[in-house]
Amino acid sequence: MLAFGSMAERSPKVLFVSLMAPEDREALPLGSACAAAGLVSAGLLRKEEILILSPSTDSPGGEILNSILKEKPRLVGFSLYSWNSIPALELARQLRALRSDLLIVAGGPDAEALAEQGAGEPFDAVFLGEAEFSFAEWYARRLGSDGLAGTIPGAAPAGGGSLIRSAPSLEGELPSPWLLGILSPVRGGALPWELGRGCPYRCSYCYEGRATGLVRHLSKARIEAELRLFLDAGVSEIFVLDPTFNVDGKRALDMLKLFSLQASRIGWNFEIRAELLNAAQAEAFTGLSCFVQIGLQSSSPDVLKLNGRSFDSRKFVSGLNLLNKKGVVFGLDLIYGLPGDGLAGFRKSVDFALSFSPNHLDVFPLAVLPGTSLRRRAAELGLVYDDEPPYLLKHHPGFSGEDMGAAAKLAAALSCFYSRGRAVPWFSALLGALGLSPSAFLASFLPPPGWETLGHIEIEALQCAHVEKVFKARGKAVLLPAALDLIRFNGAWSRALAEGAKTLLRLSYSLGDVEGPGILFLAAFAAQRPKSPCTVEILPGKDGPHARRIKGRGG
Template sequence: MHILLPTLHVRPSPQAVPLAAACLKAALPEESRRRASLLDLYPRQSDAEMLAAILAAAPDLVAFPLYVWNRRRLLALARQLRQARPDLILVAGGPEVMADSARVHAEGVFDYLIGGEGEETFATLVARLDRGEKPSPTDPLTASPPPPEELPSPWLSGALIPSEGGGVLWETSRGCPFACAFCFDSRGTRGMRPLPMARLEAELDLFVRHRAGQIWILDSTFNHPPERGKELLRLLARKAPHIHVHLEAKADFLDRETARLLGQLSCSVQVGLQSARPEVLRRIHRNFEPREFARKIQLLNQAGVTFGFDLIYGLPGDDYAGFRQSLDFALELTPNHLDIFPLAVLPGTELHRDAIELGLRAQTEPPYEILESPSCSAAEIEACRLLAAAVDLFYNTGRAVAFFSALLRVPGWKGSDFLLDFADWALTVAKIPRERFLDGESWQAADILELQEGYLSHLFKKLERPDLLPAALDLLRYHFHYAETLLGPETLPSPPEELRNLDPWLAPLRLAEGVRLVHFSYEILDLLEMEDSELEEVALLFRPVGSVAVFLRRGEEVLCESLEEDFLTLLSGCDGRRSPEEIFAGTVIRAEGEEIVRFALAEGFLLPAP
């Protein structure tokens, strides 16, 4: 029996790893495992393309993990599979089956549903089908989860193989010790089951050997209990300090040692704030003391750790003003980014169970988003959505964290005031269609830069402070190009043997792909020294004399240097058609010019034209 395990991902990304499907495959006996294969599907594919990909594998059994983001699409796909291949055995599992099994069963599409952690149940089902048995397809098949030491590793079994430079999803435990009313992470049970450290060490060795680029640790709270979190960080620092790690933490359990260990890694930490209103958080079983939270976050700042917050709007008892209050609190702590979501009233959660009593009206189909509540009208939910989109565009994708507070000090606004003004300008003056403004994924970084420049020009004119605009735009452009350079190709020195037979003065040259030349109003290095100062102070101390800087990446470091006139003439003139002799056109003698060219070639700024 050929088994196919397709996964419909959210989008193509380093996180698009079919971990759940691979766990099912790893749990099969070796002979069955050889007959099982994984298939990655993406929303941009048409239903016909997905159907063709599945049928091309000629499976006998197809098993889908169902999530909030793919349930509708996969149900439709399963119906088409049933029509095309009536003999196919169709199986579904995942959070949507566990939380909403009755409605999934009522769809009448799947032969079998698997609830809970599916490895053991799926392996048993496959074994029975291989023996010619036909289990009754009624209630979801379930089994008690095995002890952590008995769970097979999808990585060590070979069900998944890390790709060089790619992403890895890494389970270090299962379960959740908390009981937040909105969350399904605990899967209906309290408590954590940590995976054995020996397994984690072997998996990490595998990731390092395969040169994985990023690791997402799937613990909903990696630092609980704190000592195990520290043990995990020490393991990462010892074996993989060069791999970027993404973690989720609870601020309550942050301490100076944890922050220090995080500071030794290349990492980003996401902290679940959700709301800054203690009375709102108490209703969903979370404790919060604002000053203590801020003190814990300051430990991350002091250790130089990149961190972000999660915020949710539409929580029971919260309103639009409360969401703005939470946003302002979060922005004052200078997170690297803010992930903001509408409340999802997920089946299987306490909020879903008590929705009628609480007066929560939400979508009845995935993604189950809140529509209105007694404290937050439908209009206020839409206002929250617009403000969240402004945060995503200007602050997150616009890389505004480093200069955002400097911008706020000019009008004396709170962060939410600024972002609402930006949203209003974008919709009314720039005439950005509302749906496009709300769709953050439709924007390219360069388009957002142009939008930010337009808004800042409008804002400083409105504030009657045009003298501060050049410094504000310089900071904006610096951080944009810094981030783009960091994400772009590395610029490496050229091997001497590649340049041995090259006449650097007469050969056509081109700028390396990862090198950027950026124009600024001020001498950019002077401005960066004053980055934490008021914009007024910059305008008083410096004149906008202009500069051009070169940006390039070496490893994880971005280099930014202001260019002297001859070096700028050379780099800006190398278009792949002209030689340095033609570019300088007699303004520089050959001996001096050739010295500059040789340096630029050796450092990899310039390359011979193809």
């Protein structure tokens, strides 16, 4: 169980609990840390009087409960997200039964579910929206100095007494959990970083679409100070949390130049809008070791318009072509089950997305999240969804339950075969030889139960078996030796690069032929190049992987 905050000679006055998903158990509890920073910045508490616990949701509830109780805090705050609100609410109820004197509060995106119910039970207060200032004001009135009450901007009751909704603050700089020492960067670690808040877009399914549309950028002085802190600590990777990093093109360019000059050794992750990308930004990304994520969601302008999202196909294509031209690694997101969409439309979106050879394609079922405009319109749109988190869609008039199941199978096939299977270098070559669309090729690929835990070498075996089946079924068996060489060579290369693994490989063609670009044109390659079986070894190296032919082993 991770804990953040240093304990002085006494128990903490405030203890935050942020339950992490098992796959993200090492993530930092930024939401709780921001609320804590509000208390410290307002002079209500010292950082030594605050503790943040971030156990995993699969940790025993009794263990978490005992960890909270033994600290004897005066107040416990829970960060509610769709992945943790059920166990968090249960913990809060148990705390309420055991410590009637304890103040218990909650905030976070899934606090909106409590607002929908019009009651904050079992919490003394539920904070909706940004909470740095509203929570500090409430704390000052309940536990702090009365002289501070009312001096913190931002809070207005939303009804029910225990529900406090705050508009985005426009008064002064948001307190930094990093510069205040609430969170500490770790050498060799990864961290989330806010450069600003807000989103100008109104996507109906997204939490970001709930607010005013105002985008607020943190000051350059704060960004530079935090960056120095990260560099001095030896951080290895940063995830920039801005919903659309390049919403202000000039500022994005300035930030990229700053990062390139001062922090090019750090691995960077950004979320951008492809339609806003220009050549200067694409060039600037090449100055960093970075990964860019882009939310496509659907390739249908009509579907996106119905869901509050604009889409300019021409600009989108232009943006992705810029990234590919510059060699910037990027991934795409899709959602299945959007109002106005259907299974056929989803398959078209998959084919459209994969035509750009993204590094990976993340596919999610639609979640009808509390507090979003989609949730408010659910009855009007005929959406049937789970009442409990993560609020996944079951069906709507254009997307039956059976079709949702088919889309889920395609999403799993895509994730296993393409994304986790590292199929980018050769996927298009196979489809070209077969004359199939991506969705048609993947339709008959069924990952086995538990595929999520398989290593790459095991997924590669599944890939090769599927490729053999499809090539033979389409009368393309003559191309199989080249196709399998292509898959296995690139797979071994990726393992040498990513895991530092060595692979001994038996090829049907010469090493020089398999390494060359001609093999990507499978039909022409098989017709023109003679087979020359050989054994090769692919190894990691200081300057990247390399391959060598092994003599005396049948080749």
